Amino acid sequence: MMKIISIKNLSPIKASLHNRFIIIASIFALITAPLLGVFTTANAAQITGRSVTLSSSAPSATGVTYTLSTAALPTTTAVKSMQIQFCTTASGSCTTPAGFSSSSSTLASQPTGLGATTGWTVNAATAGSLRIVNASNATTSSGAVSVSWNGVANPSATNTTFYGIITTYSDSAWTTAIDSGTVALSTATQIQVALTVGEALTFCAGTSITGQNCGTISGSTVSLGNASTTATASGTSVLAASTNASNGYSITVNGTTLTSGSNTITALAGGATSSVGTKQFGINLVGNTTPAVGSAVSGSGTGAAATNYGTANTFRFGSGETVATVGAPTNANTYTVSYIANIDGVTPPGAYTSNLTYVATANY
Amino acid sequence: MRLLTKIKKLHFQLFAFFAICVVTFASFSSLASAAQVTNRTLTIGSSVASASTSYAFTFTAPSVTIIKSASFTACTTASGACTTPSGFSVSSATLASQPSGFGSGTGWTVNTATAGSLRIVNSSNATAPSGSQSVTFNSVTNQSAANATFFVRITTYSDAAWTTAIDTGTVAASTAGQITVTASVDETVTFTLGGATVPLGTLTTSGTGSGTSSMTASTNANSGYSITVNGTTLTSGSNTIAALTSPTASTVNTAQFGINLVANTAPSVGTGVSGTGSGTAATGYNTANQFKFVSGDTVASATTPTNSNTFTTSYIANINGATAAGSYATQLTYIATTNF
Numbered sequence: 001m002m003k004i005i006s007i008k009n010l011s012p013i014k015a016s017l018h019n020r021f022i023i024i025a026s027i028f029a030l031i032t033a034p035l036l037g038v039f040t041t042a043n044a045a046q047i048t049g050r051s052v053t054l055s056s057s058a059p060s061a062t063g064v065t066y067t068l069s070t071a072a073l074p075t076t077t078a079v080k081s082m083q084i085q086f087c088t089t090a091s092g093s094c095t096t097p098a099g100f101s102s103s104s105s106t107l108a109s110q111p112t113g114l115g116a117t118t119g120w121t122v123n124a125a126t127a128g129s130l131r132i133v134n135a136s137n138a139t140t141s142s143g144a145v146s147v148s149w150n151g152v153a154n155p156s157a158t159n160t161t162f163y164g165i166i167t168t169y170s171d172s173a174w175t176t177a178i179d180s181g182t183v184a185l186s187t188a189t190q191i192q193v194a195l196t197v198g199e200a201l202t203f204c205a206g207t208s209i210t211g212q213n214c215g216t217i218s219g220s221t222v223s224l225g226n227a228s229t230t231a232t233a234s235g236t237s238v239l240a241a242s243t244n245a246s247n248g249y250s251i252t253v254n255g256t257t258l259t260s261g262s263n264t265i266t267a268l269a270g271g272a273t274s275s276v277g278t279k280q281f282g283i284n285l286v287g288n289t290t291p292a293v294g295s296a297v298s299g300s301g302t303g304a305a306a307t308n309y310g311t312a313n314t315f316r317f318g319s320g321e322t323v324a325t326v327g328a329p330t331n332a333n334t335y336t337v338s339y340i341a342n343i344d345g346v347t348p349p350g351a352y353t354s355n356l357t358y359v360a361t362a363n364y
Numbered sequence: 365m366r367l368l369t370k371i372k373k374l375h376f377q378l379f380a381f382f383a384i385c386v387v388t389f390a391s392f393s394s395l396a397s398a399a400q401v402t403n404r405t406l407t408i409g410s411s412v413a414s415a416s417t418s419y420a421f422t423f424t425a426p427s428v429t430i431i432k433s434a435s436f437t438a439c440t441t442a443s444g445a446c447t448t449p450s451g452f453s454v455s456s457a458t459l460a461s462q463p464s465g466f467g468s469g470t471g472w473t474v475n476t477a478t479a480g481s482l483r484i485v486n487s488s489n490a491t492a493p494s495g496s497q498s499v500t501f502n503s504v505t506n507q508s509a510a511n512a513t514f515f516v517r518i519t520t521y522s523d524a525a526w527t528t529a530i531d532t533g534t535v536a537a538s539t540a541g542q543i544t545v546t547a548s549v550d551e552t553v554t555f556t557l558g559g560a561t562v563p564l565g566t567l568t569t570s571g572t573g574s575g576t577s578s579m580t581a582s583t584n585a586n587s588g589y590s591i592t593v594n595g596t597t598l599t600s601g602s603n604t605i606a607a608l609t610s611p612t613a614s615t616v617n618t619a620q621f622g623i624n625l626v627a628n629t630a631p632s633v634g635t636g637v638s639g640t641g642s643g644t645a646a647t648g649y650n651t652a653n654q655f656k657f658v659s660g661d662t663v664a665s666a667t668t669p670t671n672s673n674t675f676t677t678s679y680i681a682n683i684n685g686a687t688a689a690g691s692y693a694t695q696l697t698y699i700a701t702t703n704f
Contacts, residue, residue, distance in 0.1 A: 167447050198442025201536035204511035205411075205543055217511050217541065225545035229554075237543045243536065247403075254410065264549070315670075341547045345582035345641070346669035349551040349704070355545045357415075361407040362536055 026089040042165070045074035047181030049144070052084065052164050057188040059158040060099055065108060066130060067148040072113065073168060075179050076140040079114050080172040080205035081123075082147070083131040084164040086155075090182050094165070099156025105130055114168075115139030119346030122149065135172035154187055161186045201243040202332065203251075203360035210240045212299040214331035227265075227352075229277045230362030236291040238302050239324070239335040239358055242301055247363035248326035249303075251335075256359045257281045258341055260350030265341055271308055271316035280342040281354070282315025285323055285335045289313060302326050303333035315340050323358070369475040398519070399426040401533035403496065406436075411540040411687030413510040414451055417459060417483065420500040425520055425531045428492045431466050434499070435517075436482040436527055438507070442515045444535050448480030448618050451508025454501075457482055463499035466629045474501070479621030487524035498499070506539055513538045553583040554672060554698040564598075564681050567692075569617040573681040574633040579698055580674045581664070582641055586667035587703030589618075591675075594659050594697040597621045598681055605681055611654035620682040621694075622655025625663055629653060633676030643673035655680050663698070 049071030056064045068084060086102075088266040089096035109123050114120070116137040123131040130149045131364075155162055162185055168178040207219030217240065224233035244247045257267035258281045270283035273292060285305035287295045290313045297304060308316050315338070324335050404423035408581055438445035454476050462485045463472050468489040475483040482501050489551035497520075507514055513536055520530040557579045564573035568700060583589045597607035614630060625645035627635045630653045643666040648656045661670070664675050681692075 077424055180688065196443060199515060199534045199536045200442070201513055202568050203411075203513070203538035203540055205540040206511070207543070214511055220541050220544055222543060222545045226548045227530050229552070233547050235545070235677055238547075239540075245536070258545065259550070270590075275417055303383065337543075338543050345552065345554065345584060345671040347549050347584050348586065348669060349584055352547045352549060354545040356545060357410050357412050358540050358543070359408055359411045360540070361405055364402070364404045364535055 031309045039209060043079055044180045046094050047073060047166055047179045050127040050181045052183045052185055054185060058185065058190040059154055059156045059187045060156045063151045064154050065150050066146055066152045068166065069155040070145040072143050072181050073145060075139045076137055077170050077178045078140050079168045079178060080135055080137050081174045082271050083129045084166050084175050085175055087163050087165060090163045096160040097155035097339040099153065099265045101153035102126055102130045103127055104151040105149045106151050107132065108150045111147040113143045113145035114141050115154040130173045131174060133172050156191045157185050199338055199364060201362040203241045203248065205239050205358045207237045209240055210333055212334045213238050224341050225340060227341050229343060229345050232274045232291045233341045234291050235339050236294055237337045239337060240332055241303060241360050242330055242332035243362045244329045245362035245364045246329060247361045248328050248330060249360050250322045251358055251360045252320055252323040253323050254359060255352060255355050258352035259315060261351060263348045265343060265352055267317040268315050269318055271314050272341060273313050274315060274340050276342050277344055279344050279347055281340050282317045282339050283311045285337055286310055286312050288338055292338060297333050297338045298333055299331065299333040301330040301333035302328060303330050386701055395606060398529045398532045401425050401518055401531045404518060404533045404535050406535040406537050408537055411538065412542045413506055414508045415506045416503050417501050417506060418500055419504045422498045422517065422531060423518060424496050425493045427530045428490060429522050429530045430492050431520045431530060432489050433485040433517035433521040433526045434489055435526050437517045438480050439515050439517060449514040452520045453481060453505035454482050456503040457501045458503055460500035460502045460547055465493055465497035467493050467497045480616060483526060485524050500521060510539050510541045549586060551704055553589060553700060553702045555581045557698060562679055567683045569683060569685050571625050572614050572616055572631045574631050575679050576634055577677045578674055580672055581643060581700050582670055582672035584623055584669045585702035585704040588668050588670055589700050589702045590662045590665040591698055591700045592660055593663050594699060596694050599693050600691035600692040603688040603690055605655040605683060605687065605692060608655050609658050611648055611651055611656045611680045613653055614680045614682060616653060616682050617684050617686055619684050621629050623677050623679050624649045624655050625677055626652050628678055631680060635676045637673050637675055641670035641671035641673035641686045643670050645675065
């Protein structure tokens with residue numbers, strides 16, 4: 001039985017045909033679209049050995065350098081453009097991390113491993129991607145790839161992971177992908193380490209010290225032994241000092257010459273060489289040969305014996321005089337103080353002593 | 365009515381908030397405005413632990429606000445809570461002199477009420493500080509630890525109660541071990557004789573035999589030394605040449621034996637005492653051309669400590685016609701005795 005379709009009923013037919021067409025077209029599209037896509041992405045091989053190094057992980061940091069490093073690209077097709085697209089997720093639709101910006105990005109230097117070694121320029125038109133292009137590159141890539149962008153602004157969220165999708169292209173319009181790969185990155189809270197350095201002066205006096213360590217100072221008596229008219233009596237003590245004062249420090253010696261009751265051994269007020277058979281008492285802060293006593297200033301500091309106490313074989317003693325000084329902050333120095341005493345034939349016998357106090361004054 | 369109450373309540377809350385803000389701001393402002401004093405130093409008179417000594421401060425205050433008080437607080441640390449170094453004391457501190465650069469040149473007094481803090485005050489000061497500030501305290505007791513750093517926090521105040529800070533700064537200082545230098549000077553005497561034999565030659569009745577020896581002496585003895593001569597006159601067996609028991613000139617053809625310690629012309633023998641010492645020939649042996657020999661006599665002496673002197677002893681001998689022939693000799697011993 002034939003069903004007669006009136007012209008009035010053509011609309012349902014049209015609708016049916018239209019729907020069928022859409023369905024068929026959709027099926028065709030579903031079938032062909034992936035096939036077409038295969039030609040552009042199915043060949044996109046995975047880039048290996050990939051990393052993106054940030055010069056700073058601080059959130060919202062600007063002027064950050066992003067350095068891309070990869071192993072040799074898997075596909076030898078000549079690369080004309082390349083990009084790293086930054087997203088909040090590793091896959092799916094890409095949302096640029098809030099605050100991330102490539103708008104001020106520049107090339108730190110010409111990339112390596114991408115074929116041509118010149119002619120690469122930055123394209124900062126896409127806010128969420130770091131891009132480079134070289135339309136004239138006709139050389140296939142080889143070897144490890146390295147590209148560095150300066151002037152990048154980090155995402156504003158701290159301690160937050162974000163992703164960079166690396167893609168190379170055979171055209172200069174970031175369209176025809178060659179290889180790709182994804183890296184994960186993260187911002188991190190910047191740690192501020194605070195330290196207060198107060199005014200410092202370390203100073204000690206004794207007769208023995210290890211290096212410049214005032215913690216090891218010991219002793220307080222320097223015995224010059226028995227003086228005679230034919231030989232010079234000598235001995236040493238040590239001082240160590242350091243300071244962070246902007247104008248350094250000065251050390252003075254304070255006390256009397258060798259004294260026994262009312263008898264004294266004459267201090268070398270003007271500085272002189274040691275002369276046996278003559279009443280003399282003096283000090284200096286250097287190594288001497290006549291007599292063989294003392295040693296040079298040691299340590300990594302910049303302290304030095306003062307002028308009047310810094311000449312070998314010349315001894316002096318004046319209470320209150322500066323014996324060592326430095327004009328700037330300095331690490332520790334150890335000074336060896338040499339003492340000499342001579343007597344003449346009339347020097348009264350007795351036990352002679354001198355109590356010397358060294359005073360260090362820091363100049364802030 | 366309820367609305368009015370709410371308005372009043374809001375008004376009170378606003379007032380309270382404003383008052384808190386003002387108080388808070390005022391509190392911060394007194395600290396925040398405290399600038400760092402520069403060129404600051406502390407020179408202590410003695411670095412010996414526990415010593416009572418002077419503390420001299422110099423610094424430059426950056427603010428021109430009038431200073432009415434200042435404190436110098438000793439602490440074991442440069443910042444943070446202050447712990448007074450053990451043994452440090454200001455209880456006997458005094459002002460060495462009126463401070464300079466603080467404005468008024470008079471009227472400053474010490475306040476030692478706060479342990480660990482050297483304080484000065486001048487409530488009537490109306491002059492702004494200028495140049496470098498300098499103040500010295502006496503009779504400050506150092507901390508008891510030797511070779512130990514401590515810190516003094518300097519603060520100037522615009523009020524006379526050490527409350528409203530103007531400028532601050534910290535200096536570091538250190539005690540140090542006192543060095544005692546010792547030397548022993550022993551009692552000394554140096555006495556040497558030159559030569560062992562003095563040949564006077566062959567004597568005749570017409571000429572004087574003479575010769576010399578030398579000796580050197582020094583001592584640090586308080587009362588110097590004395591040298592005696594000991595022995596016999598020239599002797600040959602049982603024969604002798606008579607010694608001159610009193611100072612006598614040399615006379616030929618007369619039996620004589622004598623000595624002295626000076627230069628002579630008759631005969632020409634001997635030299636004067638030499639050297640930097642204070643020793644001299646003794647009476648009886650110190651006159652030119654006068655000779656004497658008495659065993660045990662002091663021939664030279666010094667009465668104080670003396671450097672070295674060299675004495676030349678001159679010997680003369682004469683004989684007469686009856687002097688028995690023979691080889692005459694004498695062994696003389698010089699003895700130096702120090703007197704400490």
